Amino acid sequence: MKHFVVIGAGQAGATLVARLRTEGFDGKITLIGAENVHPYQRPPLSKAYMLGEMELSRLLLRAPEWYAENNIDLMLDTRVVAIDPTAKTITLQGDSELSYDELAICTGSHPRTLPAAIGGDLDRVYTVRDLKDADTMAPEFTQGRKLLVVGGGYIGLEAAAVAAKKGCDVTLVEMAPRILQRVACAETSDYFRELHAAHGVKIIEGVGLTRLTGTDAVTGAVLTDGTELDVDFVIVGVGISPASVLADAAGLTCSNGIDTDVYGQTSAPHIWAAGDCANLTFKGERIRIESVGNAIDQADVVARNMLGKGVSYAPKPWFWSDQYDVKLQIAGLNIGYDAVHVKRYSDDPLSRVHWYFKGDELIAVDAMNAARDYMVGKRLIEAGKSPAPADLTDEATDLKALLR
Structure with missing residues (x-):
């Protein structure tokens, strides 16, 4: 029986093991998490959870019993200290070893701290x-x-x-x-x-x-x-660094994260990476995309490729932030923008949209309390469509018409 091991029980790791099962993999799956809590959402920690508006049970990505019901060996409060790509083994704290047929690294990132x-x-x-x-x-x-x-x-x-x-x-x-x-x-x-x-x-x-x-x-x-x-x-809050120490020590190619190809494979056979720790190619540039959306989408693709599906990953970046009564929604990446066109709503001073252009190409949008603009902007960017800035900033424009 094949054994697939996933290191990291965050959004990417939890998504990956679920996808393996829905894709029909009936072998052994081990999901290893360093924390003593079932996989949970992280973004609400600095928003609703910190405000006391979300209980721990609502943070959990899946009910605790789901893992046993789907025959997933969830090892919590467990740290991996070494990977041996040649022997296809990992070493756990305490020196016990696990062998794997395919390994996915979903270790996420660490917050940067102030020097002592x-x-x-x-x-x-x-x-x-x-x-x-x-x-x-x-x-x-x-x-x-x-x-x-x-x-x-x-x-x-x-x-x-x-x-x-x-x-x-x-x-x-x-x-x-x-x-x-x-x-x-x-x-x-x-x-x-x-x-x-x-x-x-x-x-x-x-x-x-x-x-x-x-x-x-x-x-x-x-x-x-x-x-x-x-x-x-x-x-x-001075940024995060990819948790790539394990991969680097194992000899995998790392450059601001674990280098992956379009399939999510690392430089070592049978080892994959997804989420914040993975460095991928987007529009010809090597970047890390620090978002829930990327963790989910990339893990989904990696799971299928661990099963030999050969699916390329094409990132569709999206992000959000909640501050006071404002929801900021972002689509695309604004790398290299040279113009920003602002849309204001006359009936709501908090509603604002910033359209990023690189030349004539729409590459990103920041939408503050403007969910409709965000959804249309996201679809435009994914479709490679770039309406005239004057149309995007005009309150009277029928946004849906821009998608035709």
Whole structure:
């Protein structure tokens, strides 16, 4: 009987084992997770779960009994310490070994942390990546507590929004000239800066963190412009790094993640990768796509290719963020954009759409409280259609007509 092993019990790993079964694979499947909890959704951790609006049971991707019912050996609280591609074995913590016929690496990513030299090891300094992180920091979110958020990406902004709604006094610092600089246009940065200011969040841009202060737990911060802040707790949102140490140590080709081909196969036979840890090719460039959508879609393709289906993976990137009463929905990747065309809705100042163009090609869209524009934009991008910007920004345009 063939044995397929999946390392990583996040969105990609859980999707992959489910697809193997629906595709008719009747061999042995082992899914290995480092956390002591059944596979769950991560995005709500910095949104609804942190706000107390979502219970743990709703976070779970599948009911716990589903794994046994589908004959999947789910090994929780288990760490893989080595992969031997030649022997086709993995070594678990404690030195026990498992052999495999096909192996999928779905280890995801790790949050970047602050160096200990500047206070990153102090108590009450948090990152938001897993359930333990969210549960540990939950008691901090009380009226009047002073929060410093380091990093103005989506995770940092979402955490700031939760804290502000909980009544915390929130300051966010971003070393770059503007928030969201790496991932969004200036117009989107402006939108969210104004949104947070309206909810009392103080955003400081173009200023970094010199150090955190305190003896055991953080009590303050010194910024690069000399500003000193009193701080009760800190949330660090300065990006993530692919969890590719295992693959790298096993001799697999890695470059900002585990290099995969169009089928999701790594440089080693019988080893595959999917999700945040995988580096793939998109429009001729090697990138990692850090999103739930990519984790699901790529894992789905990899599962079929582990069964010999030979299916190419063509990413269709989409993302979202919830902040206050605004839902941001993003389709496409804005890499190389040279123009942004803005659509405003006269009856709702919070509804806004930013259309990204590269030359005459529509490549991405940021839709704030504009679900219809997002859905049409996503379909246009996937179909390779690029309407005139004037049509996309006109409230009177029949959006569905643009798809014909």
